[in-house]
Amino acid sequence: MGGAAFTAGSRRSTRPGSKMHLLLTRSVQSPLRRHQNLCFAKLRRGTVGWLTFGIVASLLAVSSTDADVLYETDFESFVVGDDNLADQDGWNGTNVGQHVHGIVSSVNPVLGKSGFLGINSPASSIVLVNRNIDFFPNQNGSNVVKFSSTLAINRSTNGEDDYFSVVLFNQDNDLLASIVFDTFDGSIRRRDGVSGNPSEKLAKPFDYTTPFELSFRIDFAANQWTAKIDGNVIFSDRQFNGGGAALNLKTIGIAWTLFDEKAPGNNWILFDHWRVESCPTLRITSIAIDQQGAAVISWPVESGFQYRIEASNDLSVWLTNLPQSVFLAQPGDTEFTYSDSMAQGVPRRHYRVVNMGPIPTP
Numbered sequence: 247m248g249g250a251a252f253t254a255g256s257r258r259s260t261r262p263g264s265k266m267h268l269l270l271t272r273s274v275q276s277p278l279r280r281h282q283n284l285c286f287a288k289l290r291r292g293t294v295g296w297l298t299f300g301i302v303a304s305l306l307a308v309s310s311t312d313a314d315v316l317y318e319t320d321f322e323s324f325v326v327g328d329d330n331l332a333d334q335d336g337w338n339g340t341n342v343g344q345h346v347h348g349i350v351s352s353v354n355p356v357l358g359k360s361g362f363l364g365i366n367s368p369a370s371s372i373v374l375v376n377r378n379i380d381f382f383p384n385q386n387g388s389n390v391v392k393f394s395s396t397l398a399i400n401r402s403t404n405g406e407d408d409y410f411s412v413v414l415f416n417q418d419n420d421l422l423a424s425i426v427f428d429t430f431d432g433s434i435r436r437r438d439g440v441s442g443n444p445s446e447k448l449a450k451p452f453d454y455t456t457p458f459e460l461s462f463r464i465d466f467a468a469n470q471w472t473a474k475i476d477g478n479v480i481f482s483d484r485q486f487n488g489g490g491a492a493l494n495l496k497t498i499g500i501a502w503t504l505f506d507e508k509a510p511g512n513n514w515i516l517f518d519h520w521r522v523e524s525c526p527t528l529r530i531t532s533i534a535i536d537q538q539g540a541a542v543i544s545w546p547v548e549s550g551f552q553y554r555i556e557a558s559n560d561l562s563v564w565l566t567n568l569p570q571s572v573f574l575a576q577p578g579d580t581e582f583t584y585s586d587s588m589a590q591g592v593p594r595r596h597y598r599v600v601n602m603g604p605i606p607t608p
Contacts, residue, residue, distance in 0.1 A: 314388070316379050316522045321359040324349045331361050331375055338497070339375040341368045346502070347375050350516070354398050356457045357518045363410070363502050364400075364514030371507040374413070376499025379522050383466040383494060390525040393498060394461035396518045401429050401454055402511035409503040410515045411437075412460060420491040424501070425460065425473060427452055429513045436473070436481055438488035448480045457516070466493045472604075479607075498522060528601055531581075541589040545599045547575040547582050552602045555584045561596055574605050 317336075324334050328348040332339030339347050345366045351359045363375055383389045399410060407430035414422045426435040426445065432452055435445040452458060452475065462473035464486055471486045472479065487493065500517055504510045525548055532544040547553060555571045558564045573582045589595045 314524045316381060316391070316524055317377060318521045318523075320519055321349060321361055324359060324361075326351045326359065328366075335377075337361075337375060337377050338499075339373075341370060341373045344368050346373050354455075354457060354516060357396065357398070357516060360396075360398075360516045360518035361500075361520075362514055362516050363500050364408075365512050367510045368502070368504070371504045373502040374499055376413070376415070376497040377520070378497050379495050380417075381495040381524060388524040389465060389467040389527060391464045391466070391495060392461070392523050392525060393464075393521070394459060395520045396457050396459050397427075397452075398457040398516040399427055399429060399452060399454060400514050400516075402513040404512050406506060406509045406511035406513075408505050408511045408513055409501075410513075411501045411503065413499055413501045414464075414495060415497045415499075416492050416494050417496045418492055419496065420489075422487045422491055422493070422495070423471065425462070427515075429454075429511065430505070434475075434480060436484060438485055439491060440487075440489040443488050446481065446484070450475060450478065450480050457518075459519075464495075466495075469493060482604075528599060530597065530599055532583075533597065535589075536585065538587070539590040541586040541595060541597070542583060543586070543597050543599075544581055544583040547573070547579055549575045549577045549579055550604055551575050552605050553582060554600045554602055555586075556598050556600060557586060557588070558596045558598075559592060559594055564598070572602075 319335060324330065326349050328345040329339075329342055330348045331337050332342050332347070334349075341347070346368045347361070347363045349359055350362050353360070353362070361375065363373065379391075381388075381391055393412075395412075401407060407428070409426055409428055411424045411426045413424045416422050421439045423439045424437045426437060427433075428435065432454065434448045434450060434452055436448060437443070437445045458476050460473070460475055461477075462471055464471040466486075468483075469486045470483045472482045472484070474480060500515060502515070528545065530543055530545050532542075534542050536542050543555060545553070553573045553575065554566065555568060555573075556564045556566050557568060568584075568586065568588065571584065573584075575582070586595070586597075
């Protein structure tokens with residue numbers, strides 16, 4: 247990258263401008279209610295005490311649980327240098343040999359080694375680096391992908407300001423969606439992958455030169471996503487793709503789009519601590535009876551979300567106020583267990599776990 251510093255460039259004078267549940271049952275007496283989003287398991291009193299019935303899943307809507315890491319790197323094992331990102335650890339890049347992407351070390355004091363994109367002049371109006379993920383919803387019980395990375399963006403010093411975007415493509419190489427950072431005014435925009443659709447300008451601008459964490463969570467079943475910067479929500483439950491593209495994931499990457507192909511900015515972006523993970527579908531994983539006759543239900547959770555356990559004796563009336571039945575998943579929490587002492591003496595009991603959404607910000 248050759249001695250670039252984090253300095254502000256000159257401005258151009260003009261610029262255009264749920265509740266999610268899962269139905270689980272082994273009952274042949276009650277049909278699946280496809281208009282409901284439920285997650286329940288059933289206990290029945292048999293001839294020899296309480297019996298625990300197995301769980302068979304029928305997907306209606308999904309949430310997430312403990313994570314399965316699809317890819318993660320801090321770039322510390324990469325070789326430093328221009329053009330040294332593509333072809334390392336499965337990364338791809340266009341414009342190889344033009345010194346417009348690679349690996350740097352300690353350019354920003356907060357970061358160690360990191361990937362970079364920008365600064366030098368490319369031979370095309372769009373430069374892309376990405377890494378294959380190859381995620382297919384519903385395989386391995388997952389419909390949710392989470393992404394996070396530390397980013398730092400530097401403005402141009404030559405008076406030309408461009409765009410950097412986090413971009414997502416499916417297996418057909420269709421652009422699914424993107425989050426765009428405009429180096430002219432520091433604005434952030436959300437796009438739904440359709441070129442003719444307007445972008446949504448988000449309220450929170452990014453801070454030049456100061457690293458920040460971008461994270462987002464995609465629910466492929468609902469075609470929705472939520473994004474945060476440094477833990478603060480910048481949009482929530484917005485449409486992910488607006489063009490009817492196949493909802494699977496091939497790659498996540500960074501794109502540099504020139505405002506003027508004949509006058510590229512010398513702006514650039516750093517990216518580090520790149521992590522992509524999938525989250526298995528919400529489900530009750532264990533149900534048993536303890537020595538006191540209480541039903542003990544367990545399910546995996548995703549930190550940052552709140553859950554409620556509910557019970558019913560007839561699948562019509564659900565008890566939503568069981569004692570101490572609301573759980574808040576904090577960082578590090580992977581599973582919750584609930585003991586229902588009210589199940590004692592009840593001939594039949596059904597349970598469902600409700601994902602009530604993110605924990606409200608104080």
